[in-house]
Amino acid sequence: MTRTIAEINEKIRKGQAVVVTAEEVIDLVEKEGVEKAAQRVDVVTTGTFGPMCSSGAYFNLGHSKPRIKIGGGRAYLNDVPAYTGIAAVDIFLGATALPDDDPRNRIHPGAFNYGGGHVIEELVAGKDVRLAVSAYGTDCYPRKRMETWTNIKDMNEAVLFNIRNAYQNYNVAVNLSDKTLYTYMGVLKPNLGSANYSSAGQLSPLLNDPYYRTIGIGTRIFLGGGIGYVAWHGTQHNPNVPRSDKGVPTRGAGTLTVIGDLKQMKPQWLVGASMVGYGCTLTVGIGIPIPILSEEILRYTAVRDEEIFAPIVDYAEAYPQRSPEILGEASYGELKSGRIIVQEKEVLTASLSSYPKAVEIANTLKEWIVRGDFLLTEPVASLPGVEAGITFKPLKERPIEE
Amino acid sequence: MAISRRVVLHFPPRLVDQPIIYQLVKEHNLVLNILKASVTPNEEGLLILELSGAQKDYDQGIRYLQEVGVRIQSLGQNIVRNETRCTHCGACIAICPTGALALDPKTRLVNFLEDRCTACEICVLACPPRAMEVHF
Ligand code: SF4
Numbered sequence: 001m002t003r004t005i006a007e008i009n010e011k012i013r014k015g016q017a018v019v020v021t022a023e024e025v026i027d028l029v030e031k032e033g034v035e036k037a038a039q040r041v042d043v044v045t046t047g048t049f050g051p052m053c054s055s056g057a058y059f060n061l062g063h064s065k066p067r068i069k070i071g072g073g074r075a076y077l078n079d080v081p082a083y084t085g086i087a088a089v090d091i092f093l094g095a096t097a098l099p100d101d102d103p104r105n106r107i108h109p110g111a112f113n114y115g116g117g118h119v120i121e122e123l124v125a126g127k128d129v130r131l132a133v134s135a136y137g138t139d140c141y142p143r144k145r146m147e148t149w150t151n152i153k154d155m156n157e158a159v160l161f162n163i164r165n166a167y168q169n170y171n172v173a174v175n176l177s178d179k180t181l182y183t184y185m186g187v188l189k190p191n192l193g194s195a196n197y198s199s200a201g202q203l204s205p206l207l208n209d210p211y212y213r214t215i216g217i218g219t220r221i222f223l224g225g226g227i228g229y230v231a232w233h234g235t236q237h238n239p240n241v242p243r244s245d246k247g248v249p250t251r252g253a254g255t256l257t258v259i260g261d262l263k264q265m266k267p268q269w270l271v272g273a274s275m276v277g278y279g280c281t282l283t284v285g286i287g288i289p290i291p292i293l294s295e296e297i298l299r300y301t302a303v304r305d306e307e308i309f310a311p312i313v314d315y316a317e318a319y320p321q322r323s324p325e326i327l328g329e330a331s332y333g334e335l336k337s338g339r340i341i342v343q344e345k346e347v348l349t350a351s352l353s354s355y356p357k358a359v360e361i362a363n364t365l366k367e368w369i370v371r372g373d374f375l376l377t378e379p380v381a382s383l384p385g386v387e388a389g390i391t392f393k394p395l396k397e398r399p400i401e402e
Numbered sequence: 403m404a405i406s407r408r409v410v411l412h413f414p415p416r417l418v419d420q421p422i423i424y425q426l427v428k429e430h431n432l433v434l435n436i437l438k439a440s441v442t443p444n445e446e447g448l449l450i451l452e453l454s455g456a457q458k459d460y461d462q463g464i465r466y467l468q469e470v471g472v473r474i475q476s477l478g479q480n481i482v483r484n485e486t487r488c489t490h491c492g493a494c495i496a497i498c499p500t501g502a503l504a505l506d507p508k509t510r511l512v513n514f515l516e517d518r519c520t521a522c523e524i525c526v527l528a529c530p531p532r533a534m535e536v537h538f
């Protein structure tokens with residue numbers, strides 16, 4: 001059985017495409033077998049909704065009268081600093097940016113109530129945001145100061161541009177020390193008091209296409225409640241990790257860079273988040289359609305939580321000290337049961353990524369496709385695969401001699 | 403007038419083995435629902451109760467507890483979950499000491515069981531989208 005994306009799109013246009021979610025496909029394959037299921041199903045939709053720190057947005061704010069050169073100056077949106085080292089009225093706001101006067105961890109653990117991710121959520125919600133700018137003034141851009149309300153609808157462009165999202169698998173974080181840890185993986189109770197994980201598992205996009213056979217540069221996706229595209233592989237993309245017999249990575253592996261028009265996204269799918277004692281971030285909703293071009297591709301999408309394993313890592317010692325040591329592996333089936341065994345102790349699990357929301361995303365994308373509102377795209381280039389021989393480099397420090 | 407209040411009772415070590423709660427129920431006509439209890443030897447005992455009964459009985463019961471030396475903290479505030487902000491991620495499940503935030507294994511939604519919540523506030527900062535709110 002083989003199928004092309006053009007054929008699938010033809011069926012979508014006619015309203016005849018058969019679309020199931022990456023959760024539904026599991027039962028289908030169980031009942032009908034791979035061969036029959038592959039004949040029937042055209043598209044499998046995936047979804048994930050979790051905190052993704054390497055997210056941000058760039059904006060073109062429009063030119064004031066008289067003009068001001070924000071580029072090279074300072075710009076704040078609701079007191080959160082944006083990056084200005086680009087042209088006059090373009091700025092980039094990162095999800096983890098914090099107001100200059102945030103108490104951070106001065107009193108540990110800091111609350112991190114408001115940051116870049118929250119500004120993005122408010123902009124998407126259509127709220128007015130305070131823009132404060134200081135610049136050095138030039139002949140052609142004379143103004144030095146500006147404070148004004150702004151709104152996403154008044155900007156020329158507002159584009160979500162996330163340089164690392166949708167991690168293909170991730171660590172399970174535990175705490176072997178005797179004090180509570182406040183991490184980007186959430187609050188970790190002492191003495192193996194909790195195990196936090198963050199992946200939609202069997203619904204997660206790259207876990208359903210483990211060798212990047214269909215997801216590539218130019219793939220159209222559900223992004224933040226609107227439409228986006230895969231722009232590149234994400235930072236730290238590292239296909240060369242241990243994999244199960246079925247090819248599923250058992251460590252953090254592939255990642256995606258995604259882009260899309262922020263103006264058509266929804267605040268429900270871009271939620272500002274605060275990690276106590278760590279910082280601010282943005283919870284991003286992503287859904288990716290997988291065209292069933294062959295039986296092999298369908299077989300990958302039928303992966304279930306029990307077959308996907310994640311490494312258990314101590315965030316008291318091993319993670320901060322970059323020691324490669326792991327305490328074992330747990331399947332998402334076990335993690336989702338609420339308890340795993342680590343060092344012979346039963347440990348309660350908690351998830352940072354929302355499974356019910358991932359299901360909702362996969363279902364929304366399915367509806368879009370079934371209704372004929374969302375056509376699939378042919379990737380213009382593949383993501384680097386195992387054969388690319390990427391190695392994940394640590395930072396080697398070299399002393400700077402005076 | 404019948405009332406229902408949640409209180410946190412701190413028992414100094416010398417009171418831990420006294421039948422205080424028995425007295426509270428018997429002498430003061432109060433109905434109690436134990437939300438949390440932890441007693442460790444040589445340490446303070448902690449009991450979180452929901453006390454219901456007539457206002458008069460409640461006041462007398464509280465006075466009795468104070469007289470025997472139990473320190474009382476009232477849970478005047480309430481923890482409310484902002485349902486539009488909750489993403490049902492589950493980051494709060496393992497840290498909630500009373501099991502008031504619990505995963506429904508079928509729907510995978512996180513249920514907030516208000517009657518088990520002791521308003522300890524641990525979840526307030528630990529919830530990434532800050533869906534758990536303190537209301538007074
Ligand atoms: S941590 Fe917050 S958002 Fe997540 S399930 Fe608990 S209350 Fe809801």
Ligand code: SF4
Pocket residue numbers: 481497498499500501502503518519520521522523524525526534
């Ligand atoms: S305040 Fe939060 S953590 Fe504490 S008991 Fe209530 S729900 Fe659980």
